[in-house]
Amino acid sequence: MTNTSTRTARLERYSTGRGAEIGVLTIDHPPRNLFDATLWESLIEHIAALEQAPPRAVLVRAEGPVVCGGADVTAFEDLDAVAAEQLWRDLLSRIVVPLETLPCPVVFAAHALTLTAAVEIALACDLIVANPRAQLGFVETVVALVPSMGGIQRLAARAGAGRARKMVMTGDLYDAATLHDWGVIDVLAEDTDRAARALTERLADGGTRAHAATKTIVAVWSSGGVEAADAATPNVTGALFDTADTREAIRSFLDAGPGKARFTGQ
Template sequence: MTSPIRVETGTDPALAVVTVDHPPLNLYDRELHTALTEVVTQLEAERPRGALFRAEGKVVSGGVNVRDSFLPIAQNGDVEAGTRYFAELVELGERVHRLPFPTVFAAHGLTLTWAFELALACDLIVAAESASFGLIEATVGLTPAMGGTQRLAERCGQGRAKYFVMTAGRFGAAEMERWGAVDRVVPDDELDGSARTLAAELAAGPTVAHAATKEILASLADGGLDTANARTAGIAGKLFATADLRGAMDSFVEKGHGRAVFHGR
């Protein structure tokens, strides 16, 4: 059986391109859940210098296959099974969020439920002008399961996160950019190229320093400004032992700004 997700390294082995291809609508079901879990495990083990998440088809995802994922649990009123499944989803989102390298998500068409939650777990979201987003779990009496609510609140505030989730509406890319939920909006025909270029640029950069940036921001989310301040010196100080920093300093002295080549070490 063909996996609903493939991982390619393309011409640059430093960048992993993760493509969801589960037609017709890339709905989240047990097969996709298993595949995504396996891909995240692969990324954790192989540790590329960057990853791009994207999807094939007219939409990123039309949402969840309710019959496959939630209906049996709901029909049985099985709180323990529901709690276990949500715990798996939250952990999966957190694992993506904590990957120690830059992650970019490319959104086109509908990007609903799990797909938007996965996007929010990534570092940067690039959206096509025609893309639209929604966490529509309320329409079936649920709330988002992969950490999307809280990550959306981190990006644009609790009020907007409540409005977004409780109304179960669909919101366009331009509005999401104004809110701060989406980082960049590009013309539809430029999405794939723009997202790949951004992800490749990040992967070619000082990825150990990028990992430090992510760790500091995680400290801010964990314990606020005081915690982040307390941990910053220890996190950033380790960069002085990296070959990338030494090479970039030498390059700066010899050639000037912006000419360093980084190797992720």
């Protein structure tokens, strides 16, 4: 296992039993994992490293009694409109979008209270695993702000516009079981970290290039609808036949039946 640690977050890489590399990005900024300049700079650094050398799957998680207690409001005290706009552009373009567009599955683990920017990061991930009693919320309204790292629109995409408006405008906390019913959270698990790691390893041991194709098609549909996704699908899925993953999986299926492939991602 390799471990790259900078200040308030760390990036570890390890291999599954089948040899697939996984990246684990951990927020570790005690006592409450508050978002401040130190944390977001650390996340930017590690996400850039994942972009430069993508593993076969990524797990985003946190240490401590909460996933994130919100933002350190002192970071906003001296911002004016111009500086705030630049900050949100930077955080969207250097944390949320790069994480969302990694060419591999990304899983988020919410073991406990998860607020504000951490919810926005979770919504940028492909799948969210949460403890049934974990609470998630956008509480920016207490300082007359709104989620500004893409959380509103990504919540609306998962749960619908009405639920997104209600969750953001009220600042209420929602338990993970409710958000699972809404389609925001994908898996409920008491042992959240173990379940999230197992899911990440399962995805890493599979056809990662095919998972990337799924992400691409969903993204095209999200911005352009079914017609645009239909137009993109033949090119995106046709390209899979030039990958070792697909060639080896087809060959092994014909030779030995399903479940025998070793995916290399080339």
